[in-house]
Amino acid sequence: MSLAHETLASLRRRLSSKEIHSRDIVKDLLTEIGAREKTVHAFTHIDEKASLAAAEKADPSLPLGGIPIALKDNLNALGDPCTCSSKILEGYRAPYDATAVARLRHAGAIFLGRTNMDEFAMGSSTENSALGVTRNPWDPTRIPGGSSGGSAAAVAGRLAIAALGSDTGGSIRQPAALCGCVGLKPTFGRISRYGLVAFASSLDQIGPLTRTVEDSAILLSALAGHDPRDNTTDLRKPETFLSKPEGSVKGLRVGLPKEYFLPGMNAETEAAIRSASQWFEKNGATLVEVSLPHTPAAIAVYYILATAEASANLARFDGVRYGRRAVDPKDLLDLYQRTRSEGFGPEVKRRIILGTFVLSQGYADAYYRKAQKVRGLLRQDFESAFTKCDLLLTPTSPEPAFPLGERTQDPLKMYLADVFTISTNLAGNGAISLPCGFTKSNLPIGLQLIGPRFGEEKILQAAHAYEQAHDFWKRMPPL
Amino acid sequence: METDAAAMSFSGNWEAVIGLEVHVQLRTRTKMFCGCVNQYGGAMNSQVCPVCLGLPGSLPVPNEEAIRKTILTGLMFGCRIAPVARFDRKNYFYPDMPKNYQISQFDDPLCAGGAVGLDPFLFPKDLQESDEAKARRSIRLTRIHLEEDVAKSFHYEERSGIDFNRAGTPLMEIVSEADLRTPGEAFAFLGSLRQVLLAGDVSDADMEKGQMRCDVNVSVRPVGQKEFGTKVELKNLNSISGVRRALVYEIARQIAAVEKGNAIQHETRRWDDEAGATFTMRTKEKAHDYRYFPEPDLLPVRTDQGLRSAAEKSVPELPAALQDRLMKENGVTAYQASVLAADRALCGYYEKAAAGTKHKAAVANWILNDFLATQPDPATTPIKPEYFGELATLVAEGGINSAQGKKVFAELMANPSSPKALVEKLGLAQISDAGALGVFCDEAIAANPRSVEDYRAGKSNAINALKGFVMKKSQGKANPTQVDEILKAKLSA
Amino acid sequence: MSAPKLNVADVAGLARLSLTPEETSKFTAQLSQILAHMETLGQIATGDVPEVVPPAQPALRPDLPCPSLPVDVVLSNAPAHNNDLILVPKIVE
DSSP, X not given: OOGGGSOHXXXXXXXXXXXXXXXXXXXXXXXXXXXXXXXXXXXXXXXXXXXXXXXXXXXXXXXXXXXXXXXXXXXXXXXXXXXXXXXXXXXXXXSSOOHHHHHHHHTTOEEEEEEOOSGGGOOSSSTTOTTOOOOBTTBTTBOOOSXXXXXXXXXXTTXXXXXXXXXXXXXXXXXXXXXXXXXXXXXXXXXXXXXXXXSSTTTOEEEEEESSHHHHHHHHHHHBSOOTTOTTSOOSOOOOTTSSOOOOOTTOEEEEEGGGSOTTOOHHHHHHHHHHHHHHHHTTXXXXXXXXXXXXXXXXXXXXXXXXXXXXXXXXXXXXXXXXOOSSOSSHHHHHHHHHHHHSOHHHHHHHHHHHHHHSTTTTIIIIIHHHHHHHHHHHHHHHHTTTXXXXXXXSSSSSOOBTTSSTTOHHHXXXXXXXXXXXXXXXXXXXXXXXXXXXXXXXXXXXXXXXTTOHHHHHHHHHHHHHTSSGGGOOOOO | OOOHHHHTTOOSSEEEEXXXXXXXXXXXXXXXXXXXXXXXXXXXXXXXXXXXXXXXXXXXXXXHHHHHHHHHHHHHTTOEXXXXXXXXXXXXXXXXXTTSEEEEOSSSOSEEOOEEEOOGGXXXXXXXXXXXHHTOOEEEEEEEEEEEOOOEEEEOSSEEEEETTSTTOEEEEEEEOTTBOSHHHHHHHHHHHHHHHHHTTSOOOOGGGTSEEEEEEEEEEETTOOSOOOOEEEEEEOSHHHHHHHHHHHHHHHHHHHHTTOOOOOOEEEEETTTTEEEEOOOOSSSOOOOOEEOTTSOOEESTTTHHHHHHHTOOOOHHHHHHHHHHHHOOOHHHHHHHHTOHHHHHHHHHHHHTOSOHHHHHHIIIIIIGGGOOOTTTOSSOHHHHHHHHHHHHTTSSOHHHHHHHHHHHHHSOOOHHHXXXXXXXXXXXXXXXXXXXXXXXXXXXXXXXXXHHTTOGGGXXXXXXXXXHHTTTOBOHHHHHHHHXXXXXX | OOOXXXXXXXXXXXTTOOOOHHHHHHHHHHHHHHHHHGGGGGGSOXXXXXXXXXXXXXXXXXXXXXXXXXXXXXXXXXXXXXXXXXXXXXXXX
């Protein structure tokens, strides 16, 4: 069997026992990539030579020694491109490692491939990439989700063992759900953002996309922890997650937020989630109905705050110090305007304009400051819910993967699909998506478990128990 | 020289209202949000990292020392220190801004309120005796906050070149209320402000080196009116005296305009020191909409968990208190106190010198009148401060007289050594022995019968010739007070 | 919160974006729709939202120098540079 089909945990054991070598994994992955990448287009860059060279030098005695990992193309890795799937960062070579990348390097990991994404992480389908679309490995006429669509498609499509993505409003969890793999968004402040090209600073988090929950826990353990270079990282002591999987959900109180289960939901999604919640109940958990009453306001709050922060974060892309610069600017204003107008795609421009507007004089109070206050209420909703339950169980996405091109002209409809994931980023809690079923047309359906802040261990334990009691994680797309 | 008032054509009906916005470069080893060195004069773009270059993915982390120094500054000016301070993003595009937003403070600055006392000795020399100097007004501050500086640009024919070494260095912004009323006060404000900053080792604050930058807001209104007139912002002020000159010009310009019935444009004007006038700056665009919002990459800073107490420990003796103490306890003059307060190193030297003697005022005279003229560096001079204490004691307590003291001083400059030793070396020990002096006095009386007669006849000044004879005969070593006593005793016998 | 006056061209100017007329009208329509959705926020009572308590010990940076990037690395990504300065069209005050 191709090593590309194995889990990180399994490969780790086999590397450690010297049964296999890192180069064997890289070679098998490259074979899979050779066969299917043309269709899937999960990657923006692959450097075969560099990855093989790194594999030769790998040290399997390290926690991730010799494990190849794919990086979303918005993570700085020394010497490599970092395009964020945008034209404006053409030619940019990262002169430093993101902390997350450095920690993986330090743990012995090697890197194979930079993955495609919605430009600057703005999107839910990876159709906003300036470097071509990525296709869902389960059905190449459909989206893989976004913005970490490339990472999810690579992991699900067996073109990567594991990948890093980033999640601002669901960008790890939603593609994981649509591609049938595991995606974890840690609590805000768990993993350093230093070196992650910022979209929305108070919402972004780096997280792993993997085949299994165990793999996710391994990566989280390697990545988490305070970073003096990121003032928003939490100071608590590092821990190893899922070191003792309990495999039981007995006594767990599982909350079902009523605002996430509305009439008219996609029928197959609803059935899969219901079935999952029944599994929890049958296995000793108690189901509790809870309410997150400000959920209907979440999309508005998100698209005000995220775009506001993004409008400032993306101001630095001006052609002065790096990246693409407009040819022969006639003056400074021309330099700025043409560089940015030529360099950014329409979704990015749309969000920058919206974000600039909600901060502008005369409107900032009604939009930005109001949204900040409602965000506080959303946070309170979660805190209050977690006094009644240990975890929340919800669908990750209102529906399975839709066809490419279906929503590109309707941004509002695209935004509304983020409804189940967005609140978690606003509240800062951690959450995981894992497969819980398939539609009749063999499209994956994702289950989301949300935990209290810094409750990743609880999330991983419950997710692992559910996962191992089912076969969903073993299913592969038609390869 | 005409006074400012005359130059401004104060018809007596108008008053000027002035506020200052001062940016001060903090003395820290590193920049505000990254570990690049904060040092002037490095090779171009050699003090730059992903953070201060604004590379994608970089994040700021605040410099603890910069925060401490800002709190210290607030304490020195009597400000309220915010228990929780926050950073905000100030958004605008400019090539010297690596992120096209500046991390600054808007809603919750580190310090609010406070005041700067105008030191009379820090008014321009020609105004130190004026009423405005003597008034010792206190100018209120609005706030003091912390932000990052921008890069430096160099302009050529068709391009500009940018050096990011300065980008991200810590900058403290001090905003005054519109309490100033004259150019002289503005001059004194900057000097007084600077003196306190030096005392706290917060900044060298030298305007001509760009370590302190000042923008001015000035308007005029009829005396007695409550509402402010239209204010004009002045930029390109490169020295404290330049600020004064610019204000003299601008106030005159505004008064002339309003007296003619013309409206003052709300604008920014550039001071041209060579031309001696302000000019409308090319209006960039409509008033900036900075779209301030809280910096999401930085946690709020609590000052009540140790930062404030650390700053409190380093509050120095402030210039006003120092001057008071030196005058009261050491008996120095107000002027001398102001000179010492203005130069901490010299002041430290003086206090060491004065420590070992009770003749502290005399020590001040030696150091400020004589020593200072040699342009010494108090930190490195081989002339130990204790020498001056010794010298003052010798002269005051009769070891030598003041003329001899000057000789010792000269020798001290040339060959530093303890004055006692120098007195020996120069053979200058004053003669105080009554017997020896008596012999000299007898000689003088014998040699100057005419003067003796005149003195006995009532011309008391005649004794001076006799004294002079004694001093000459004793090679200047005779104790003049004793000589005077002995001569008088002998002459009245 | 009344219907906002979103002038896309003006706001784009603030963000240093120059839009084509087609982009301007398309964005105006799309953003108006999005902003209409946001009207709901105005009805939510936000009087008593508790302030988030900042952490007692923020992780501040000690004032100790760290190595900077080598100059050639700084310039390596710059689209235009000369004599170690990064070049832009002339800045006019």
